[in-house]
Amino acid sequence: MPQVTPLEASAPWVEVTSTPEDWAAADPALLADMLGQMHLIRAFEELVLQLAREGLVHGPAHSSIGQEGGAVGSVLALGPSDGVNGTHRGHHQFLAKVIAYVSPRLDLEKLVSEDLHVALRRTLAEILGLADGFGKGRGGSMHLQWMEAGALGTNAIVGGGVPLAAGNAWAQKHAGTQDVTVTYFGDGATNIGSVLESMNLTAAWDLPLCFFIENNLYAVSTHVAEVTGEPRLSGRGPGFGIASWRVDGMDPLAVYLAMQQATEHMRAGKGPTVVEAEVYRYFHQNGPFPGSAFGYRSKDEEAAWRERDPIDRVEREMIARGLLDADGAAAVRKQAVDAMAEIAALMVEDDPDGKPGTRRIKPDLWPDPAFVDVGVRGDASELEGLRTEEEATFSGELVETRFIDAVAGVMRRRMETDESVVVLGEDVHRLAGGTNGATKGLKDAFPDRVLGTPISENAFAGLGGGMALDGRFKPVVEFMYPDFLWVAADQIFNQVAKARHMFGGESKVPFVLRSKVATGTGYGSQHSMDPAGIYATSAGLRIVAPATPFDYVGLMNTALRLDDPVVVLEHVDLYTSTGLAPAEDLDYFIELGKAAVRRSGEDLTILTYLSMVQHSLEAVEQTGVDAEVVDLRWLDRASIDWDTIGESVRKTNNVLIVEQGTLGTSYGGWLADEIQRRFFDWLDQPVQRVHGGEASPSISKVLERAAHARTEEVVEGIGRVVEGFGG
Amino acid sequence: MASIIRLPEVMANSTEAAIATWVVDEGGEVAVGDVLAEIETEKAVVEMHAEESGVLAKRLVEPGKVVAVGTPIAVLTASAGEEYDLAALLGDGDGAAQEPEVPSAEAVQAPGSSGSASSGPASSGPAPAEAAEAPRGARVFASPLARKLARENGVPIEALEGSGPGGRIVRRDVERFLAQAPAPAPAAPVPASAPAAPAAVGELVPHTPMRRAIARRLTESKQQVPHFYLVAEPRVDALLELRAQANAGSARRKLSVNDFVLKAVAAAFRAVPEANVAWTEEGMHRFDGVDIAVAVATEDGGLLTPVVRGVDRLSVTEVSAAVADLAGRAREGRLRQEELEGGSTTVSNLGMYGTREFAAILNPPQATILAVGAAVEAPVVVDGHLEVGRTMRCTLSADHRAVDGALAARWLAAFTEAVENPLVALL
Known part of the structure; x- marks a missing residue:
């Protein structure tokens, strides 16, 4: 007994x-x-x-x-x-x-x-x-x-x-x-x-x-x-x-x-x-x-x-x-x-x-009735007068920097200058900056404002939402993997994204959601999505997708200054990459709604973001096609840079939208639709797309590779466009 | 047995037209030759005649709607109330491969077209790239940009060969076509986005198909045909005297100066037949008779050039009657298509407006056009003495590819001779 x-x-x-x-x-x-x-x-x-x-x-x-x-x-x-x-x-x-x-x-x-x-x-x-x-x-x-x-x-x-x-x-x-x-x-x-x-x-x-x-x-x-x-x-x-x-x-x-x-x-x-x-x-x-x-x-x-x-x-x-x-x-x-x-x-x-x-x-x-869509998001007047910079015209010292260090660096800088910034997520307080080092050093410096959460995305995403609606603090919520958005879907899409509009269009929702994108890391069907397309379905969310350390700093600063909820996408492939970033200055902003032309070209416009920017540039080199590569940076319907896109489309008359993830949750569908509606008479062929397969990437290395897009798939996509050139 | 009536290609290079009016109602009986409908093309309103008898079972195109040549516009059945399967007739079903009944006027085709205007699928099948060649007159597949460029440059889309997927006409095809043109036409200065209306005052009146055709053809002509000009100033005292006598007599109709001019033109061609030619890429086209197009201004601001056939064989009275008939019907929009086709030259006469002298743009593919000014009193030197005579300045525009300077000069001399000796010309 x-x-x-x-x-x-x-x-x-x-x-x-x-x-x-x-x-x-x-x-x-x-x-x-x-x-x-x-x-x-x-x-x-x-x-x-x-x-x-x-x-x-x-x-x-x-x-x-x-x-x-x-x-x-x-x-x-x-x-x-x-x-x-x-x-x-x-x-x-x-x-x-x-x-x-x-x-x-x-x-x-x-x-x-x-x-x-x-x-x-x-x-x-x-x-x-x-x-x-x-x-x-x-x-x-x-x-x-x-x-x-x-x-x-x-x-x-x-x-x-x-x-x-x-x-x-x-x-x-x-x-x-x-x-x-x-x-x-x-x-x-x-x-x-x-x-x-x-x-x-x-x-x-x-x-x-x-x-x-x-x-x-x-x-x-x-x-x-x-x-x-x-x-x-x-x-x-x-x-x-x-x-x-x-x-x-x-x-x-x-x-x-x-x-x-x-x-x-x-x-x-x-x-x-x-x-x-x-x-x-x-x-x-x-x-x-x-x-x-x-x-x-x-x-x-x-x-x-x-x-x-x-x-x-x-x-x-x-x-x-x-x-x-x-x-x-x-x-x-x-x-x-x-x-x-x-x-x-x-x-x-x-x-x-x-x-x-x-x-x-x-x-x-x-x-x-004209009030129907007023106040879906703010008018961004809070950004007026801020100092914006671009890498190409930046006058300060630039040094080779690891992307992940720029991530942790700018957050540390903001938490120093702004006591309202609070970081929360799973393991963000341990493991030398979470699972990838993105919050490295923050817990020691700001013990009360770096919160390791229980594994309950819906609760802590919503908790961040409540902080944002209160307005005294600016939450920076981290999703360790992008597919967790489904777990927290009610809080992100029904609550945070709709709050301003639903309650009359005036309440600020200064909420930043950092979401890792981990395609290609072997984490399988439930951790490998590119969530951009899903976030883009929600009118109240702004989305940024930084592709370089310099951009990460400026875009994160802008995201933190905005009074709207902003999703910041971060690709693990980029974390370990290096690029130029300011040696000292972590206080500049990147203009809301401004894309970056990474390569000028005459024959084809490639619209892409995040890690696929580099894959697209590589593919262009390999094919020798004179393509213009546009790093969209701002992905949501309200913030996307139609001026840059339009200028490029009118020049090249051919569009290839490049993304990494699967077809069903893909980002490019709405963009292709919008492009054909805006620029129909300027298109010399249907808007072409590069994306992953139908099913979510699975664990097997070979099958995983086959399920998502990288440089090789962009090369194929460019080939399809070239076929469309005729001649 | 039901059949489909399609929009005929009412003139060379016409790609589309509108039904101006349906003359026969649905259910109405038609006999061969009956007017079914009036069709408004770029150049004229023409009557469309029934080629078979039967009952007009169904109209497929509303009046005013512009449709492509070859588009089914009506269903004809043998008898009233006869059942028919429209989808099958339209080729959606088993009959898809049937060649549509398109008039065989394709001999006169735009340069470079060679009948391959459309090579996309005939029906909206799922895999356009795999589809077989579509019959002429079916849908032309072209990218939005290619259509825009073609429109801006006045290039008929059917004239292009598609090199894109499934034979789609793409930008490069338009660019190649434009590059092959003798004088590359600079792209029309079209604003990047919205068409810029002239600031503040005035209004924008939409173009009629005819206005667009005039703009396109004359632009092409002036840009692509090497024009040169010769001026003559024949005395017309004798001609006017003869005309006065004729009109004073029992003539059933008043003869115009222009009627005599036409006879003089015919006489000049008879005297200098080498000038009765037209340039084509394949070779020099020599005309047998003298068919002369006459420029007629219509009230709505259009310009038509009906052709008087065999002027060399007609009396001046017959010429006069023919011109009056054609001009009258041109103004009413009732010319038949064939009356607008052919002609070895054109006479454009602005003398009745008092215009002293002008030069005309060639009417392709013709190699000459004569611009006739007003007959006016003028100082004339005769045998060293100044006297008052009546003269009429005439400017011959010529296509240098077909007619050289000396040849044109000989022709103009023959014309002057005929004008100044009208009786000879009339014989």
Whole structure:
């Protein structure tokens, strides 16, 4: 018989319940805030459902009617500089934070101040998709953001906002504040990787993030007990070493008390917390019908929960304490309902073309359709006046430099001059600068700003995204291999790349993603892609692909200065190459959107990037064709250098796009399309391309070589173009 | 049995044309010779006649749409309501290899064309490079750049031989063609991107096909044909006197000065037949009769040169009637294609506008063109005495490849002789 010793989790897991003494002792002003906030939120959501019923809300309206106690109880334990974010069901969290920010103390006699009226109006406008909304109508019900109020943005990807909240918490901590962040999500999101990865990461780094689980028992129609072995979801916390609380979410005071303990824990620097509040949404996932109408729960169950309504509870307790009478309670409700009707009247009117009684959105409130793509990215005005250099005209001393040393060198220089730069990724802090030496020496010089992450790309990429949205720090996130973008796809493509546009087009996202490209290193099908083509599908991302040490320095400096997310591609073949770079000067920039002509030629334009620049130059030498080799440097649709491309195409009339990777994820397809649309009359043959095979490169050295393009394939490609010359 | 009617090659070098009007409605019966449609070519609106009788089952081309020569434009069935398989008729199916019915006017082809204008596939098969030679009149495969260069240089794309993949006409083919031209035409000064409209004032009126043809042909002529010019100033007192007498008589129509000029031109060619020639790469073409093209300005700013046949054999009255008929129909756009073809020379007369003297650009492949000014009173020295006579300055432009100076001078002397002795010329 082995000896069995019971183990206990290192972190506490407790349930908090309010007592009659707690209610008796509660600050009357706190209770008034609770009651007022909940009435405002409920009346607001009832209005939204009413408008949804009239067909005036485009898309889903996820109501939280019934579960206001969790959000209100928790937000009242926060201060204005604390942050919150949430999920698709986020009206109540957003409103609680906004109301607390605008009206820190509610007056039940005069519930809606002018400022609050404006905030409520802009919230409803956003939900209706109108120009006056917080996100100019782009975000709608599921993307509510008001950074000033600490409302960091609600999120339509389940669990998607959690890594971003972790980044906000990192920034709060490292800016030296006592502030905390609360990320609200539901029982369904508790099981998704982003959340669990973020629990692990924030616990490892003691970040002040509260994982606030609104356990309303149903993920759409699926009961929590069906999908997890531990339906007491706060039980997740101790497994990660996170102190955890469980509380009755229908009791706002209990939530407040639990949250007070949790915030105290976080403000004391003890790391993240989990607070699980069991709540109940009276309606279905979205829309104005109860869940029982869809058959996944009973009317009896719903009636039993309604008996425990949080508004009724606070009203009863306040009346019992003589803080309110029945008429006073009714008057609070009436003020909220009237205020919402007044706000609605600002936005909807009788529909002159509809049946009697039908209403419509006032036409002049819609955004201008021309606004559709405004603010996908910034206008790059932050680069104005910067000193740009090119290797050919550089006046300082140039010395032969290893590419990888330029990578580490410029980052070291930037971290010296800019304390906001933070490097994070797997093993970036060890192994003498990560797996390739790209961060060599940085950890010793800047121990707090070089972060070796757990193996959880989605969490740490999102954490970087949260830092960028906060704005106090500039994250430089490293992906050890390019194919990991798929692992972090939600954070990179859904969150970081869309954030600016989705929330109205004005928020800066200064985020740099360094991605290694490792084709040809024997790492096989899941590590060998060229990711440029995939990144290029995303409008919000800028992409640079430096091919020389000199360019790396200038392009990285520009990337770090831009207020847009920038992907910096680095090829391992280049790491070990050498080229000229400044002996001293690491402070110059390379102009945004400027390609480099590496060889002038008359007969053929080769458009290429990264390691294929050198392969193309070699191939041109071998074939003797008078080709112009253009190193694109900036690859995304917004930054690519159409002037240089156009000038070359009009001169040579023949185009060969050269890249290394496989066909399916390749970069050149969109470029070929754009070239034929822009320069059709200048083309003497179809745009030709060099790329790898169909399948991802496999491990076998021979098969791997056959799967990607190098000099030999460029020679073949040039041959095809020459055939097209005719003559 | 249904058949396809294709756009005929209505004139040499014409590559495309538009249906100006459909004369026969869908379902309408047609007999051989009936006018099916009016076709607007670069030079004229011509009538297209039915070559078979039947029912016009379907029109395939909308009026106004410019299509390439050889394009199917209609389906003709033997009887009304007859079923037919359009795809098969168009050659998408088994009939793909069938030679389309294109008029056999290919003898008159542009230099260097040798019938290989298109060697791409006839249908949109998946592998153009492997496709067989397409019949003439089918799609021409050319790179966008080659088309642009050809357009800018006035080179008909069909005139080019494609050396690119699958016979595609590419830049080098256009460049080679241009390099072979006797006087390399400098590329038209076309702006790099958008066509630069003249600044601020005025408007840009799109070119008609005729205007483009005039521009192209005359540019080619002036650049590629070595012109030289001789001027004569015959007295026309006798000619005018004769004309006055004729018009005073019972003549059914008023004769013009130009009618007499045409007869004089014919007389000169009869006297100097060596000048009745045209340069071709293969050899000197000698004309048998004297067919004279007459330049006619049309109201829409165009220029047509219908040909009066056998002027040497016609009376001046017949010449006059023929010219009036041709000029009238030219202005109405109703010339037949053959009326625009041939001719050993052209007479261009601006005398009616008071123009004293001018020189004309040759109308290829003709070797001569006579520019006729106004008949005016002028001081004339006769036997040492100055008197007032009436003269008419005439400028002969000649193609030096075909007609040397002395030959041209002899011809011009014969012409002067005929003008000054009109009765002889008319005999």
